[in-house]
């Protein structure tokens with residue numbers, strides 16, 4: 001009998017892993033996926049982080065195609081294999097897309113002169129799916145997995161994992177129960193970041209150090225940035241300071257672009273997404289301005305502390321010299337407390353906010369119509385949870401070689417890399433199981 005695989009998290013990593021296994025004859029009946037969110041038919045717009053395809057399912061669907069973007073893949077398997085895995089993930093999104101020809105690729109080839117000398121522009125291809133199509137992709141993809149025998153447990157949270165007993169405790173709200181596995185894939189994404197940290201603490205898992213990545217979500221009318229958007233849809237402006245601090249614009253959304261609230265550890269932070277449907281067009285642009293700050297002692301605690309300081313009345317802050325916060329694509333105000341002064345934000349950033357001020361000031365020079373026509377939602381944060389040390393060939397924990405960490409729970413920060421990590425582990429699982437007679441012969 002092939003192994004019993006339990007995947008915690010029906011997000012991008014878990015779903016791509018299951019698909020790779022099914023495509024290669026692994027018996028779907030031996031795969032169980034537990035998720036605290038809902039299936040794609042019942043998942044409401046308000047649940048941004050949980051449910052089928054996880055945060056990736058309700059995101060903007062920008063599928064980046066470069067090993068320097070979206071977290072680590074090449075460090076495990078090399079550049080060439082990483083790109084192959086990215087292709088597999090992107091092909092999956094096209095395969096379950098109702099209109100695959102709608103997935104467009106933006107591939108800027110040269111840095112435009114007008115951004116120099118203030119900024120550099122990272123050049124890489126990105127495939128853009130769009131939030132609304134992701135919902136349809138999710139349904140088609142889910143149907144495929146169910147038809148192939150995969151078992152799903154929805155609205156069920158895994159509360160505890162006993163690595164030495166190959167057992168998890170799951171809770172569907174009415175009764176906790178145990179599930180046993182031969183192999184476990186821990187694919188909980190950002191919404192499970194606290195669970196990952198708890199496991200790392202409980203099992204004293206060795207981790208790899210990470211820098212702080214924190215900043216704001218910047219929003220402005222698209223017209224100010226159109227010249228650059230025409231060259232690169234998801235433009236990544238960047239700059240590095242002598243002190244080692246670097247800044248980059250991150251995850252740019254255009255045309256029908258909305259700021260999205262993320263909830264991690266009970267606090268609000270911001271991200272963004274864009275719809276493809278013209279009906280949602282608001283002609284806005286939003287992107288993160290993220291700082292990477294090396295050399296901070298206990299970077300995770302430092303970021304947590306900052307995020308708490310810029311949360312007020314249960315949500316984040318909004319500052320603009322002239323504008324008001326926007327609405328979501330459902331017409332609801334983006335949750336934020338508007339502040340008139342920047343003092344408390346600057347205090348929380350402990351001197352580092354000057355780099356963001358500087359970035360915005362220079363954007364005003366490069367995009368002359370921008371002026372004061374912008375606002376910032378504070379904070380945007382990539383927690384970069386302490387990354388458990390894994391075997392690079394299998395992404396399994398050193399002491400538990402049947403427990404694999406993948407996606408944002410490991411070292412990814414985006415859809416393509418998360419999916420690729422799931423696919424990479426699935427490749428390994430296939431090598432361990434191919435000789436079993438219950439492999440589907442028709443493949």
Ligand SMILES: Cc1cc2nc3c(=O)[nH]c(=O)nc-3n(C[C@H](O)[C@H](O)[C@H](O)COP(=O)(O)OP(=O)(O)OC[C@H]3O[C@@H](n4cnc5c(N)ncnc54)[C@H](O)[C@@H]3O)c2cc1C
Nearest residue numbers: 009011012013036054056059062158189192407408414415
């Ligand atoms: C608003 C927004 C926009 C984004 N836009 C983009 C983009 O355009 N391009 C891009 O590359 N990236 C984007 N991202 C990031 C991207 O979505 C993630 O990097 C990616 O989804 C991570 O994949 P994952 O499988 O690791 O986790 P996820 O896709 O987040 O899935 C994790 C799943 O685990 C489940 N889970 C968590 N804890 C438990 C538990 N204890 N028990 C059971 N289930 C659990 C959750 O319900 C969730 O469904 C965006 C993120 C957000 C929030």
